[in-house]
Amino acid sequence: MRFWSLLLAVVRYLNCPERRATVFNGYRCGVPDRSLGQANLPRVLIARSTMRVLVGFLLASSLASAQNGSPGPRPSDEFSFMQRLADKGLHDIENESWNAYGQFTYISSWKPSFDAPYTNLNGSINSLLPTAERSFTGTATLYLGVRLWKGAEGYLVPELISERPLSQLKGLGGAIQNFELQKGGTETPQIYHSRIFIKQTFGLGGKTLVEESGPLQLATHYDSRRIVLVAGNFSILDFFDTNAFDVDPRDGFLGLGFMTYGAYDFASDARGYSYGGVAQLFWDDWAVRVGRITPPKEPNQLPVDFRLFKYYGDQMEAEHKHKIHGQEGMVRVLAFRNHEDMGRFSDAITAFEANPNENAATCTGFNYGSQNADAPDLCWARKSNVKKGIGAFAEQYIGHDIGVFGRAMYADGQTEVDAYTSDDRSATIGLLAKGSSWSRPKDVAGIGGNAGWISSIHAKYLGMGGVDGFVGDGAITAAAERSLDLFYSAHFRAVYWLTGDYQHITNPGFNAARGPVNVFTVRIHGQF
């Protein structure tokens, strides 16, 4: 109780414009003066808020849903079905011909009401609702791997998802509070295949590296110099900009902005998966990878456009591993270029200004359903366009099981979001610590900050009442969307992790006129 009360106090203090004047006055920011006359009211308010949080958590009982976080490796001291077989002498876990892993995760989030002078103005549809809401996702995944021939591995990953997003997944950019949420998801559980791909490795010599058994990884020995080719259906994040410190995202930060660059609008379907190919060259501490993948037929929708020579997402990444004072670290640079059927904000504005009848309410092609007749819409501007971006990532251990990471990306910001988030520029920093220093080595704690920006033309389009795949309140006071995310993930009973997470989101939907928003989340995750 004291923790959450303190947290609420800190948050309110941070959001208070007159914070210096109010810091010793309790929680008066935003509360009418006359109500402060009741001496106990602040405590009552805090107690109510805290009770809401607790009641929200206690009532979070319905079963629920997965974006595309690549699973982390499974240390040999953690329970798994494969380790159990190996312990009984029934499986060679150092040189596998097959493996099978699984996970299930349930995430329940609660968002209290927040201040907003307007919502879905003039028929727009993409505001985060200011009323209290609960969201959940539930996922269950099976990771199957088999060695096909020398150097070849095949993977099949069926997955089940059920979800209820906040405000139908509208109103937030890269600050979406739960990375598992998918566009178009439903509370009715859906089964789909998230990955079916073949990986072929060609050794080029160097040192021999041991690759441990895990999801999407057969235990084997690799050359430190090798070429790896991948073809099929996968998440591009299985290979590009992989998780900081190999922490499984289902044990780590919950915010979508922490999974990869918020501005990395990688081509994918509505669930975050793609078809295509990746080629990787590993040369000791260096790695270079390139990939071409399929975009959606329509922005943010499930159907895939397989015309890989016409529409595609290309990416290239260079990576270097290093040690600083004996502590491991890594630096990456990633660039992407998407050639897709999508709209430019300037074209939508030009079309609207030339002919006001070409507005959001009169779309004849694919659109998001805005009824704002006084706003431009991307439906009038979709054609073959290019989106580009470049970003950098760094992670560095600063002590035993403690590391810091940061990533930032700059995309051109001229075209709409096609697959990931509405961010045109993004920056994230974070600190992750495993609990070895407090005798709970499988626990994970983290604190991080994420910020996303939109380009000036994107802001102009939203300000005229336009909407994109996620944001558009009908008006805008453009500002960076920021989120603070802190979590603690506690390991218990061999295969489970229980996580408490708090996120504070400022300027939701890049709009300083609305918010801030608090989101409290509990997650239970099991793996076998």
Add this chain to the structure above:
Amino acid sequence: MASFESHRSCAYGLLAGFVLLAFGPSLADAQQHASGFAVERLYQSAPGAGWFVMDDLDISSRLGGAVSLSSGYARNPLVITGPDGKQKLAVVSEEAFVDFGAAITHDRFRGYIDFPVPLLLGGTSGTIGEYQFTAPSVSFGTNPDTVSDPRIGFDIRFLGEPGGLLRLGAGAQLLFPSGNRSDYLTDDKYRAMFRFLAAGDAGRFTYAGQLGVQVRTLNDAPVPGSPNRSEFLYGISGGRRFAGSRGWAVVAGPEIFGETAFRAFFSGETATEALLTGRFEHTGTGRNLRIKLGVGHALVQNFGAAQWRVVFGVEMFGHK
């Protein structure tokens, strides 16, 4: 006079229009819309089980496993015949799939999972009698990640040994509803199958058979060609082995399989297909490979039996 005739024809026209307006909606309302169901009738055997539908019960006594990939195309798997016996509507005229499976075996037990992925379903919409049928429209582009009714299964061989004259066993499968019913991918309800299995080898000849029950709760009767609750499953296969060099062999022979609804036992709601199969296989080692090809034709073409189909499969299986 001409004017009178003109007015009279105009009045008749108005009257006819009024009658259409008045009764048109009710006529349309009288039509029932068929909702779709899981049209696929090729209930494939477990990965490593030899045949396409039958099971050779050749489960090694040691810990083993199998992975399989199969793909097929079926022509006219759902053709509805009108009450006059002449009108025909190919609601599902083509169907293509790819199917991924994995099994683990130990002693005389086998557990497995199977994930069918639809690649293509299409057909012709129309009306037969008082029933309106809407053809599915599934392509890999529009449904890039659909899994239709995945299943888990468990088989046991309770009599006989691999290579023996007679092996008896039983199997159970649970099918999870997945996909859209209107796409003819699923019943949108759980299904289960229980099968009594027999197989054996006699010199160069091999055979297998099954009798079973599909517990199906969907009852769309009297919509023609639609499920009518639980079904009786039957099938038999036989083949001759032609030994090759370096442990390779070819097994060729027919598989005949089908099902009939208990409520219309071997009447209109019965489907029977025959597949002529050929298997090119390398067995008897710790790591084996089997490549299968089947070409088939409906013996009783209704209730989801394809007019003709082609099936291809690859299995890798082995044991420690």
